[in-house]
Amino acid sequence: MPLQAYLTLAAVVFCLGLFGTVTRRNTVGILLGIELMLNAVNINFVAFSRFHGNDAGMIFTLFAICITVAEVALGLAIVILLFRTRKTATADHVDWLKG
Amino acid sequence: MTLEVIAFWTFAVLLVGAGLAVVIGRNLFHSVLWLALALVSTAGIFLTLDAEFIAAVQVLLYAGGVVTVVVFAIVVTERLVGERISQTSRHLAAGGIVAAGVLILLLRGITHAGIALPRPPLEGDLTRQLGTSLLTRYVLPFELLAVLLLVGLLAASYFARPEE
Amino acid sequence: MTMDPVTLVLVALLLPAASALVIGVMPPLRRAGRTAAWFSIACIAASLTSAILAWRAFHGDGAGEPIRAAWSWLPSAHGPFATVGVLVDSTSTTMLLLVTLVATLVQIYSTCYLSDEPSPALGRYYGLQSLFAFSMMGVVIAPNLLQLFICWELVGVCSCLLIGFWYRKPEAARAALKAFWTTKLGDVGLLIGIVLLQRATGTFDLVELRHLAEVQQIPLAGLSIITFCLYMGAAGKSAQFPLHVWLPDAMEGPTPVSALIHAATMVTAGVYLLVRTDWLFALTPNVLAIVCWNGAFTALLAATLACVQTDIKRVLAYSTVSQLGYMMAAIGAGFASCGFFHLLTHGVFKALLFLGAGAVIHAVGSNDVADMGGLAKKMPQTAIVFLIGTLSLAGIPLFAGYASKEAVLGSVWVGGFHIPFFLLLFSAFLTAFYMFRVVFLAFFGASDIGHRTSDIDRAAPGDSHDTAHHAHGHAHDPSHLHDAPLPMTGPLWVLGLIALGIGLYFTVRPPDHPEFEAVRWLSPAAIGMGLGGILLAYLTYQREAISADALASAFAPIRTAALHKFWLDDIYVGLYRHVLLAFSRAIGWIDRYLVDGVLNVISAWTLDGGDRLRRMQTGKVQDYVWAVGLGLLALMAWIGVTW
Numbered sequence: 001m002p003l004q005a006y007l008t009l010a011a012v013v014f015c016l017g018l019f020g021t022v023t024r025r026n027t028v029g030i031l032l033g034i035e036l037m038l039n040a041v042n043i044n045f046v047a048f049s050r051f052h053g054n055d056a057g058m059i060f061t062l063f064a065i066c067i068t069v070a071e072v073a074l075g076l077a078i079v080i081l082l083f084r085t086r087k088t089a090t091a092d093h094v095d096w097l098k099g
Numbered sequence: 100m101t102l103e104v105i106a107f108w109t110f111a112v113l114l115v116g117a118g119l120a121v122v123i124g125r126n127l128f129h130s131v132l133w134l135a136l137a138l139v140s141t142a143g144i145f146l147t148l149d150a151e152f153i154a155a156v157q158v159l160l161y162a163g164g165v166v167t168v169v170v171f172a173i174v175v176t177e178r179l180v181g182e183r184i185s186q187t188s189r190h191l192a193a194g195g196i197v198a199a200g201v202l203i204l205l206l207r208g209i210t211h212a213g214i215a216l217p218r219p220p221l222e223g224d225l226t227r228q229l230g231t232s233l234l235t236r237y238v239l240p241f242e243l244l245a246v247l248l249l250v251g252l253l254a255a256s257y258f259a260r261p262e263e
Numbered sequence: 264m265t266m267d268p269v270t271l272v273l274v275a276l277l278l279p280a281a282s283a284l285v286i287g288v289m290p291p292l293r294r295a296g297r298t299a300a301w302f303s304i305a306c307i308a309a310s311l312t313s314a315i316l317a318w319r320a321f322h323g324d325g326a327g328e329p330i331r332a333a334w335s336w337l338p339s340a341h342g343p344f345a346t347v348g349v350l351v352d353s354t355s356t357t358m359l360l361l362v363t364l365v366a367t368l369v370q371i372y373s374t375c376y377l378s379d380e381p382s383p384a385l386g387r388y389y390g391l392q393s394l395f396a397f398s399m400m401g402v403v404i405a406p407n408l409l410q411l412f413i414c415w416e417l418v419g420v421c422s423c424l425l426i427g428f429w430y431r432k433p434e435a436a437r438a439a440l441k442a443f444w445t446t447k448l449g450d451v452g453l454l455i456g457i458v459l460l461q462r463a464t465g466t467f468d469l470v471e472l473r474h475l476a477e478v479q480q481i482p483l484a485g486l487s488i489i490t491f492c493l494y495m496g497a498a499g500k501s502a503q504f505p506l507h508v509w510l511p512d513a514m515e516g517p518t519p520v521s522a523l524i525h526a527a528t529m530v531t532a533g534v535y536l537l538v539r540t541d542w543l544f545a546l547t548p549n550v551l552a553i554v555c556w557n558g559a560f561t562a563l564l565a566a567t568l569a570c571v572q573t574d575i576k577r578v579l580a581y582s583t584v585s586q587l588g589y590m591m592a593a594i595g596a597g598f599a600s601c602g603f604f605h606l607l608t609h610g611v612f613k614a615l616l617f618l619g620a621g622a623v624i625h626a627v628g629s630n631d632v633a634d635m636g637g638l639a640k641k642m643p644q645t646a647i648v649f650l651i652g653t654l655s656l657a658g659i660p661l662f663a664g665y666a667s668k669e670a671v672l673g674s675v676w677v678g679g680f681h682i683p684f685f686l687l688l689f690s691a692f693l694t695a696f697y698m699f700r701v702v703f704l705a706f707f708g709a710s711d712i713g714h715r716t717s718d719i720d721r722a723a724p725g726d727s728h729d730t731a732h733h734a735h736g737h738a739h740d741p742s743h744l745h746d747a748p749l750p751m752t753g754p755l756w757v758l759g760l761i762a763l764g765i766g767l768y769f770t771v772r773p774p775d776h777p778e779f780e781a782v783r784w785l786s787p788a789a790i791g792m793g794l795g796g797i798l799l800a801y802l803t804y805q806r807e808a809i810s811a812d813a814l815a816s817a818f819a820p821i822r823t824a825a826l827h828k829f830w831l832d833d834i835y836v837g838l839y840r841h842v843l844l845a846f847s848r849a850i851g852w853i854d855r856y857l858v859d860g861v862l863n864v865i866s867a868w869t870l871d872g873g874d875r876l877r878r879m880q881t882g883k884v885q886d887y888v889w890a891v892g893l894g895l896l897a898l899m900a901w902i903g904v905t906w
Contacts, residue, residue, distance in 0.1 A: 001107045001147070003216050007209045009111050009144070013118050013137075015202040020122030022194035022889045028173055029127060030885065032134050035165065036118050039141050042157075050148045051216040055228050059237050061153055062229070065160050066244055070251035072165050076172040077258035083176040084262065091885055098882030190885070197892040204899040 006047035014040035027079045027089050031072065038068050103147060110143035131169050138162040152226040268351045269332045271317035272404055275310045275359060276349070279366075279396040282306035286390035293390060296382025297374070303389040304370045307396055311363040318356040328352075331406045331470050345467060350406035354603065358403045358535060361610045365527040366396045368754035372618055373519040375750035376625060388428060392523075395421035399528045403535065407467040408457045415453070415496070415532065419446050422529050426516035438512040445509040449499015449533075456492030460543075463489065469539065476542045483546065490543060490550040493536065501533030502584045503591060504561045508832055510584055511568075514576040518621030521576060525583050526617050527610035534590045534606050541599035555595025555675065559683030559690075562588030564829070566693035570700075571825045574630045575620045578701055582656065583613055585690055592687060593671040596678025601776075605667035608765055612655035612663050615758035619649040622747040622755065623705065635705040644746045646706045648759035653702050655762050657695035657793040663762040665790075666769035670776060672789055677778045688792055695796025703804040 013036055020033030042061045049057025083089050117137035124130040138161040145154035233241055282303045286292055292299050321330075333348030349355075370392055377385060398421055401414030420443075427439025461467055463482050464475055475481050497503075502510040510530070514521055524530070537544065537554070544551050562585045569581035586609050593602035622645045627635055639646040651662065658668035668691065675684045746752055803811050815822055824830070 001104060003214060003218075004209055005107065005111075006144070006148070008206060009114065011202060011205040011209065012115055015198045015205070016115070016118040016122055018201060018892055019194050019198035022197065022885050022892065023190050024122065024885075026127055028169060028176065029130060031169065032121050032130055035134060035161075036121060036137065039138065039161075042153075043141060043144055046145055046148050046150050046153055050150065051218060053219045053222070055225070055232055058150055058153055058225075058229055059232055061150075062156060062233070063240060063244060065156055067247065069160050069164055070248055072168060073255045074251055074258070076168055077255040079172055080175050081258050089176040092883055094884065095882030098880060193889060194892075197889060197896055200896045201892060201899070204896065208899070 003047060003051045006043060010040040010043040010047070012040075013037075013043070025090050025092060027082070027091050027094075028076070030091060031075050031079075034075075035068070035072070038064065106143070107147050110140045110147065113137075114140035114144065127173055128170075131166060131173065134169075135162050135166045138166070149221055149225060152229055266316060266320055268317045268320040268356070269330055269349055271313050271320060272349050272351050272356070272359065275313035275317060275363060276397065276400045276404060278306045278310040278313070279303075279393040279400070283390050283393035283397060286386060286393065293386030294383045296380075296385040299386040299389045300370070300374050303393045304367070304374070306393060307363065307367045307370055310396070310400075311367045314356070314359045314363040317351070318360050321351055321356050322353070329470065331468075333406050333468070345409045346407060347410050348406045349404040350469060351404070354535075354538060355404050357603075357607065358531075359400060361607055362396065362399050362403060362528050365523055365610060365614045366392070366399075368614070368757060369519045369523040369618070372522075372621070372751050372754045373517070375748050376519055376621055377517060384428075388425075388517075391421055391424050391428075395425060395523070395528075399532070402532050406469055408460065408469065409467045411536070412450075412454060412457055415500070415536075416450065418529055418532060419443060419450065419500075422446075422513075422524050425520045425524065426513045428516055428520065432515070434512075435515040438509075438515040442509040442513050445506050446499040449496045449506050451495075452492040452499075453496025456489050456496065459485070459489045459492065472540075473542050476546060481543075481546065486543075487547045487550050490540075490547045491553070493540065493543075494550060494554055497533030497536045497591075498557070499533070500536075501530050501587045501591065502561075503533075503557055503588065504564055505831060507561060507565065507584050508828075508835060511577050511580045511828075514574070514580050518576065518617060518624060521580070522614045522617035522621065525580060526613035530583060530587055531590075531606050531610060534587065534594065534602060537591070537594045538599045538603045538606075541594065544594075545597070551595045551597060552680070553595070555592045555678065555680050555683055558588040558591030558593075558595055559675070559680070559686040560588070561585070562592065562690040563686045563693075564588075566690040566697070567821065568825050568828060569697045570693060571822055572697075573632050575623065575632055575635075575701060575705065576617075576630055578632075578697060579613070579616055579620060582616075582694065582698065583609075585694060586613070586656075588690075589668070589671045589687060592680070592683055593674045595683075596675045596680055598670075598674035598678065601667070601670040601674040605664075605671050608655070608663040608667040608762075611758055611765065612652045612762045615648060615755065615762060616652040616656065618751070618755055618758065619645055619652060622751050623649075625747055625751070626745065632701060632704045636708050637706070639706040642746045644752050645755065648755045649706065650702065651759045651762055653698045655766060656698055657797060658691060658789055659793055660766075660770050660790065661763075662766035663769075665766060666773060669773075669786055669789055673776060673778070673782060673785055676782055676785065688788065691789060692792040692796045695793045696800050697796075699797045699800035700804055703800055707805055 017033045017036030017038075017040060020036060021030050022033075024030050024033060042064055045057040045061045045064070049055060049061070079089060082094065086093065088094075114137055117133045117140060120133035121130045121137060124133060139158060142154040142157040142162070145151075145157060286299050286303065292302065329350060329352030331348065331350045333346035335343030336347045337343060337345040370389070373388065373392070377388060380388070395418065398414050398417035402411055402418060405411035405414060423439045423443040426442050427435050429435045430439070457467070460472070463485065464472060464480075466472060466475075472481070499506045510525060513525060516524075544554070565581045565584035565588065569578050569585065572578045572581065586605070590602040590605050590609070593599070593605060622642070623635065623638060624630055626642060626645075627638075629635075655662040655664040658664045672684065672687060672691075675687060803814060827833075
């Protein structure tokens with residue numbers, strides 16, 4: 001498959017993730033959207049890395065996955081804390097930085 | 100129709116379909132499961148790109164670890180059923196427009212960029228190559244990553260401490 | 264004495280300035296009162312000496328060319344824009360003599376007249392006197408119009424401060440401000456005139472301007488406006504109609520101040536300015552005609568007003584206005600030298616009259632003529648010098664005013680202004696009449712102070728009250744009346760003798776005006792008018808052959824109008840209240856509702872806009888992510904995604 005195919009696939013998944021991040025009400029749902037976006041990026045990295053013959057892209061993918069894991073853990077910790085204090089997991093209710 | 104093409108298209112369809120289900124699904128728990136499917140499909144994509152190690156890591160960490168954690172989080176925060184996507188048209192329409200716009204521009208960019216590269220032949224063991232680079236050229240980020248994970252661990256356990 | 268006249272003039276000018284500065288800067292000296300007085304007197308006396316020496320140095324071998332010494336002050340691309348310095352010529356040295364002489368005598372006189380002032384006030388008085396002397400001399404010797412204007416304004420300020428010396432009294436404060444604002448109205452014109460002249464000719468300097476005028480280099484277009492504006496300034500300071508209203512009220516100040524300012528120096532500044540620039544006015548004969556007519560009219564108006572006054576100082580004030588009208592008429596007729604001559608003689612005998620009136624007020628404790636009577640026996644010296652002054656004012660031969668008044672009348676007739684001439688002639692009659700009315704009422708006649716009923720309503724509005732201070736400690740009983748102490752009578756005698764001396768000199772050696780001699784009937788007519796006035800006054804007030812009441816009722820409508828000062832003050836007040844203040848209110852409304860309104864509307868819109876934009880910050884994370892996505896979209900579209 002040509003490179004464009006992989007890139008196109010990644011673009012589609014990325015935009016799906018973006019849509020999910022913006023529209024989901026539940027905080028965890030937002031995190032799922034973010035996961036999709038990160039996934040799409042990883043596909044991009046690996047595709048380029050393979051087609052350039054340079055392993056830097058794959059290394060970066062490894063790092064990205066690891067960091068994503070850490071980020072998810074922390075994000076969920078925040079969600080739990082939020083739920084504990086404010087009894088809500090709806091993102092729309094978290095508007096105390098309103099101007 | 101080579102095997103490669105079939106494999107790619109299968110995984111691609113699975114990925115996109117699962118992604119769609121993730122973002123549109125009403126049941127949060129079902130969304131998580133669809134996400135798991137999406138992640139596994141991604142691993143399949145990696146396989147078509149001859150990146151077996153990455154595929155393995157993907158399955159292990161993402162599909163295994165992240166999904167598990169998310170499930171736990173959902174369990175803790177309840178509200179599984181009845182949660183709907185925001186029905187206010189502002190959110191849906193606006194998000195849809197922005198996402199669609201970005202997609203269109205990206206696709207345009209991809210097709211016009213003229214990056215028609217042929218796939219070079221594999222040279223040697225990719226996994227071995229990755230391992231070597233990781234511990235020679237990229238050893239510093241590697242170590243820092245370890246530190247990061249430690250910090251993340253501490254932070255998460257601090258955040259989620261029991262109330263006193 | 265072979266000292267350079269410029270140096271002498273500078274010394275004369277700067278000594279009072281130094282005195283004023285020292286008194287102003289050292290409060291202990293000022294509070295010491297009498298010490299400040301003697302210091303100031305020493306400086307002004309030295310200044311007088313220097314002025315005399317300067318006069319002699321300049322006129323030593325026949326009056327030469329004017330000497331101008333100037334130092335550059337405001338720089339500009341083509342040489343100095345403005346200079347400071349002195350202009351020494353015949354007019355300025357002579358005027359300097361008059362100013363320093365009267366200033367010295369007045370300051371000596373004041374030590375006795377104001378003896379019961381508290382010391383700090385006395386110190387302030389002498390500081391102001393020195394400052395005034397300096398500023399008046401500044402006007403006299405100014406070589407350019409800019410320096411003249413600055414000193415002119417300073418003169419105005421000093422006069423305001425001196426008139427309002429007893430500032431705790433509301434009438435005095437009001438009079439001071441009235442003087443200041445009325446002259447300021449004229450000064451606006453003066454400034455406009457000076458600026459326009461500079462724009463037309465490119466220079467402020469008087470010598471250069473005169474040279475330009477002589478070689479016909481001054482553009483005639485618009486010159487009438489310039490000269491009229493200059494005249495406006497002169498009219499303000501020299502109390503010409505309609506800007507004369509400040510002078511009678513200015514009698515609220517101490518009498519020595521009136522002698523200095525309203526006889527010899529400040530009011531003559533306007534006349535002096537016109538004399539200085541007569542070559543400029545000669546180019547605009549229509550403005551000169553206005554000057555002459557207005558001068559004659561002012562003379563008659565003031566003389567009429569003087570006839571109904573009971574306050575001795577007010578009579579003298581209106582008399583000053585009248586005589587200033589004479590001077591202006593002479594200048595308007597084209598004979599500035601005659602006007603200047605009358606200025607000099609008038610300065611001497613009017614100062615004499617004021618100081619004499621001061622002596623009388625000091626003794627009697629009241630300004631009102633009705634409170635006086637038969638003073639000739641009790642105060643013989645004062646009576647004699649006062650009589651010398653009055654005869655000079657009436658224009659009787661052998662006394663100072665005779666030659667100058669004749670010169671003025673002659674110049675007006677020869678200049679072709681016949682109606683103004685008759686106005687002036689009639690004013691001469693009235694002048695003699697009202698002055699001798701005062702003399703007969705105050706110095707002769709029955710000595711019944713306090714019992715005598717005035718032949719005139721006491722309801723003449725606005726009598727001056729510098730008597731308030733002198734009622735203290737002066738009983739109103741006749742036993743207290745005597746001639747004043749030496750510091751007061753000394754200057755009186757000096758001025759009296761000078762007046763007599765000038766009169767004798769010019770009677771024996773009349774000034775050389777062949778064109779006036781041609782008018783044979785002029786001199787007898789003038790003398791006749793003077794004598795006629797004296798006769799009428801004698802018959803009415805001394806002999807009482809003519810009833811004063813009958814005289815009064817014969818001219819009843821004019822009398823009533825005169826008692827109300829021809830309603831001029833009321834017109835001014837009305838203009839102020841209903842025109843100026845109404846205009847201010849309108850402007851205030853525009854400022855508050857339109858100008859401020861625009862700003863307020865803009866600020867309200869800004870705040871409102873800010874409020875609305877604030878709602879963009881919803882606080883919801885997803886909205887921010889959406890915004891980021893939108894930004895990304897915009898960025899990509901802008902780049903065109905044409906990598």
